[in-house]
Amino acid sequence: MKEEGVPLDDLGEKLVERARSGDPEAFKDMVRSFGPRLFSYLAGRLKSREAAEDAYAEVWMRVWKGLASYQSLGKFQPWLFTIAHRLSLDLLEREAGRASVSIDAAPDEEGLPLSERWPSGEPGPEREAMGRQAWEKVSAVLESLPEEQRQVFLLREFGGLSFAEIAAAMDCPLGTALARMRYAVLKLRQELEGFHA
Amino acid sequence: MHSPEHEERCLLYEAGELTEAERSAFAGALAACADCRDFLASIEACHRFCDAAGIAPDAALDARTLEGTPCRRHLSDGGRGRSGSALDRAPAGEPRPPRPRVSPRAAVGLTLAFSFAAVLAVFLIRPSSEPKDLEWSNGLDEKVAAAGEELEDISWSLGVGADSGDIDRELDDLEGAARQLRGVL
Ligand SMILES: [Zn+2]
Numbered sequence A: 001m002k003e004e005g006v007p008l009d010d011l012g013e014k015l016v017e018r019a020r021s022g023d024p025e026a027f028k029d030m031v032r033s034f035g036p037r038l039f040s041y042l043a044g045r046l047k048s049r050e051a052a053e054d055a056y057a058e059v060w061m062r063v064w065k066g067l068a069s070y071q072s073l074g075k076f077q078p079w080l081f082t083i084a085h086r087l088s089l090d091l092l093e094r095e096a097g098r099a100s101v102s103i104d105a106a107p108d109e110e111g112l113p114l115s116e117r118w119p120s121g122e123p124g125p126e127r128e129a130m131g132r133q134a135w136e137k138v139s140a141v142l143e144s145l146p147e148e149q150r151q152v153f154l155l156r157e158f159g160g161l162s163f164a165e166i167a168a169a170m171d172c173p174l175g176t177a178l179a180r181m182r183y184a185v186l187k188l189r190q191e192l193e194g195f196h197a
Numbered sequence B: 001m002h003s004p005e006h007e008e009r010c011l012l013y014e015a016g017e018l019t020e021a022e023r024s025a026f027a028g029a030l031a032a033c034a035d036c037r038d039f040l041a042s043i044e045a046c047h048r049f050c051d052a053a054g055i056a057p058d059a060a061l062d063a064r065t066l067e068g069t070p071c072r073r074h075l076s077d078g079g080r081g082r083s084g085s086a087l088d089r090a091p092a093g094e095p096r097p098p099r100p101r102v103s104p105r106a107a108v109g110l111t112l113a114f115s116f117a118a119v120l121a122v123f124l125i126r127p128s129s130e131p132k133d134l135e136w137s138n139g140l141d142e143k144v145a146a147a148g149e150e151l152e153d154i155s156w157s158l159g160v161g162a163d164s165g166d167i168d169r170e171l172d173d174l175e176g177a178a179r180q181l182r183g184v185l
Helices: A008-020 A024-045 A049-069 A076-101 A125-129 A132-144 A147-157 A163-170 A174-192 B004-015 B020-032 B034-052 B059-066 B072-076 B104-125 B140-160 B164-184
Strands: none
Touching: A008 A024, A008 A049, A008 A076, A024 A049, A024 A076, A024 A132, A024 A147, A024 B059, A049 A076, A049 B059, A076 A147, A076 A163, A132 A147, A132 A174, A132 B034, A147 A163, A147 A174, A147 B034, A163 A174, A163 B004, A174 B004, A174 B034, B004 B020, B004 B034, B020 B034
């Protein structure tokens, strides 16, 4: 899902510049270029497909609102995923609050494993792009990880953040972020043994 | 001897987060430790795997999101201008910003807010035989202005599709303003 040739941070900066100079196509290009990674991140992070879709629209809205004050330091992607990280934390927290007071919530996707929230029979580009077999494996691993390890793994693998940026976003020491990622990599390695995508 | 610290070093090495000196020192350690090389290979396998494993948003979701293509005029005020909603500020024919679903509470609150505004308007414009400087009207203007501001905030938030938490908070503020107003009336 990475663009050929152009580093994503450079691409992000160029798109921000174009958007600020009034190019109406720039925001579309931004969504097209970063959307799949962002959506994968949110899909791995949130508890239902509907939540991931709402969060996706909300993150882009926040990006749009924040573009005017965005500081061009070659860090568009970390900025984007830090917004997504904070929003998903808020949403999960809110959801946990609701779950604790709701006694008759309707059954929904939340009881399903991550991989089953995107049924294989679905038509359209979503299915074409999903790398289903690989996603099933990754989501099985994500499911089995403790929350903090899952956050680090997603920020690193889908958000492309450096470990220093992850530590800052999660407000934890660098060593903690590294230890969490180490466990996640070991877990994925274990799951991948014998699996050929 | 191989250790978890080696593996954390591998992570930093692969991420390009070691200084030049640390990098060359680690390259030596890597050549000498098969477990480190294994772990490095696992990190690279993770990247390959996750690159292949993405879930793309469907076309309808992207269309919903892209309805909000911004322009210079929006960005110049950071989308935060208060002279009307973002929808009002957009030039004719320009696409609207995306709007996440409004929570049921926000929808109910909005209905109440506008009902409240309508009642307030009727009250304020009705012909009155009372002289304007009666004691009970002291502070009324201020309270009406506060309620009006809260209404404007909610209208703006809905216009730019702010998240339902923000709208809920603004509804709480509006309720507060309404309580104060009732106290005056
Ligand atoms: Zn080693």
